Amino acid sequence: MDSNHLGDFLRARRAGLQPEDVGMASYGARRVPGLRREEVAVLAGVNADYYTRLEQGRERNPSPQVLDALSRALRLDADARAHLYLLTGTTPGDWPSAHVADRVSPALRQLMDGYPSTPAFVMSRTLDILATNSLADALYTPFEPADNLARMTFLDPAGRGFYTDWDRAAQATVANLRQAAGFDLDNPRLRELVRTLTEHSVDFARLWNAHTVRGKTQDAKHFLHPDVGPLTLTYQAFDVRDAPGQQLVIYHAEPGSVSAQALDLLGSIHATRRRAEPRPHR
DSSP states (O other): OOSOHHHHHHHHHHHTOOGGGGTOOOOSOOSSSSOOHHHHHHHHTSOHHHHHHHHHTSOOOOOHHHHHHHHHHTTOOHHHHHHHHHHHTOOOTTOOOSOOOOOOOHHHHHHHHTOTTSOEEEEOTTOBEEEEOHHHHHHTTTSSSOOBHHHHHHTSTTHHHHBTTHHHHHHHHHHHHHHHHHHOTTOHHHHHHHHHHHHHOHHHHHHHTTTOOOOOOEEEEEEEETTTEEEEEEEEEEEOTTSTTOEEEEEEOOTTSHHHHHHHHHHHHHHHHHHHSOOOOO
16 A cells, blocks of 8 residues: 555546536546546635645645535545545544454453354454354355455455355455555554455455445345355444444344245254364363
């Protein structure tokens, strides 16, 4: 990751918009995709030279008013707008801490274990899996190890078969990591992860350079598990209040559905395998 994070983000988002997307007429040949710098400046109500300096990294301290204007001009959603603030260091005073604890509290582990019929796990902003319940362990058995959702998606051979819509899963994964970058650009774990993924996956490098930002909230996921077949699960992601940066993710199958029956079977298979494992000598 280079040092002009703000400029990279602005250029990527500008390139993703066409004049008709923002109600402007298109004129003249365009040497590069998307809006011109001058067009973004007009939409944001700022001086074109000032906007150019922002993209080039010669101006790094825009006011909150300018950031809001750029957010509107570039049609940023809530996650992308928050990311823009984070890139400039002008975050709201009540923004969560960038530090993320690696330790999951015993109370949260107990809560996850209280959901025996649904997969639940805790992850960090960099998508490291910090804790799992038994059914989450069963869900991720195709991966070795099940340690980080980004590594699992892009570098583990099981990833493309496990995620039925791999392209969508890959895009969401990178967008989640981009949000993490906004919280702490110099996070050593994030830098190491991005370097490894960029070196070993051209798909990751392409998506990373698109600068799409999105946090986990709720969605439907489609999996193909080697033990039970197709699974369609929805999920909810919750911020852990006493450990900023941690999220509790809970998957859920529609009651009475084929996926719910498959989850029950998966839990039984996993429990049987665990009982068959040799116990360590004491």
